[in-house]
Amino acid sequence: MSLSNALFSSVTGLETSSTAISVIGENIANVNTPGFKQRRVEFSDILGQALGTGGSFSQTGSGARVARIIRVDGQGSFESSERATDMAIEGQGFFMLDDPIGGRRYTRAGLFGFDNQGYLVDKEGLNVQGFTIDPLTGTSTGQVTDIRLIPGIAAPQVSSLVDMSLNLDADPTSAPPTAPFAPATAQATSNFQQSVTLFDSLGAPHSATIFFSKTATANTWNWNAALDPSDTTTPPAAPADPYVVIGGGNLTFDTSGNLTGLTGNPVIFNFSGGAAAGQAVTFNFGPVAGVGTGEPTTQFAEQSAVNSITQDGFAPGALQAITIDTDGVMVGSFSNGETRNLSQLALAQFPNVEGMASTGNNNLLETRASGQPLVGNPRSGQFGAIRANNFEQSNVDLADQFVRLIINQRAFQANTRTVSVTNELMANVVQLGQ
Structure with missing residues (x-):
């Protein structure tokens, strides 16, 4: 290898070390940059010339170069x-x-x-x-x-389904009302009642009351869905009636208290306030004769009570x-x-x-x-x-970067020393001719 080749090789070492230090500086500068992925420099040698000497084969290099700068895509914290x-x-x-x-x-x-x-x-x-x-x-x-x-x-969602699970009192001391259910005497002509809020096509709420009345027929109840007269365009049976009966049917139980029959669905509501007419609402009281979904409705000798009640409508919301x-x-x-x-x-x-x-x-x-x-x-x-x-966060490891910085700093210094020594040797060669 000639002295000039040694000089040029040292220059490539200075360049690669400078590039590495620059990349390390970029990594350190972005240690707090969200999502930043650290870079790493990879080097390769430069083949200068091949020399054949007898039976052996020798090669001399011409320094180093930057092969590539890659992005290390490890997970940041x-x-x-x-x-x-x-x-x-x-x-x-x-x-x-x-x-x-x-x-x-x-x-x-x-x-x-x-x-x-x-x-x-x-x-x-x-x-x-x-x-x-x-x-x-x-x-x-x-x-x-x-x-x-x-x-x-x-947008609101209209109520179309009410899921209700309840127990209706089978105690024989809980006698049927003395008269059929009538809106004018709703409290006296029913045994139990439950309210549920229904939403119309405009998202306005309306309170519907479901009245349950035991009948003279064993294991049979009537149910009636009613509204306040102000909540419906359907007129009351009499001007003074506190409720307007919208619809209803029968609930039939077997001797074990299980629901075996249901009539009256769906109930068609005509809500007031400009809402769409003819809103069909299905009342689901649970499985009927073992068929259907939801929690069961029963007739046991226990006080009438609602176990659960939900409906699928809701008002508009921001x-x-x-x-x-x-x-x-x-x-x-x-x-x-x-x-x-x-x-x-x-x-x-x-x-x-x-x-x-x-x-x-x-x-x-x-x-x-x-x-x-x-x-x-x-x-x-x-x-x-x-x-x-x-x-x-950035995936830069500061400790690793500082170690790499020291290594490349020393490499830069070593190449600088090579340039200095080569320069002295070339000066000595020049002096030989004086």
């Missing part, structure tokens, strides 16, 4: 946040961002928030991508689009808060007590993550080297889970 829209991915995958100028981008930095138009965006204003939700099933449609929450009032589960489903909580799936985050993964190109701001681009992305739901296949109210 998690830091908690008070914001539900701050998210981290526990496992593989990238959040997807829509850049109207530069195309789709990908990131691990899940510091998101809503803009003034309701779009979920990152700190640069790029729209976060997710799957739309089928309003009927509450599940993902698989269609990727911008995640957006539209402020306003959620969105009050959102939560995001580990599947990336954004769940809205409304002022009417209802919850609803609003959207689901979409994640992307690549065959070769190291082949992605960095664009700054912790964003990455798809390249030919990375391969095409696979898009899917969190916690499905190879995709990781979503941790809301958290964000992923």
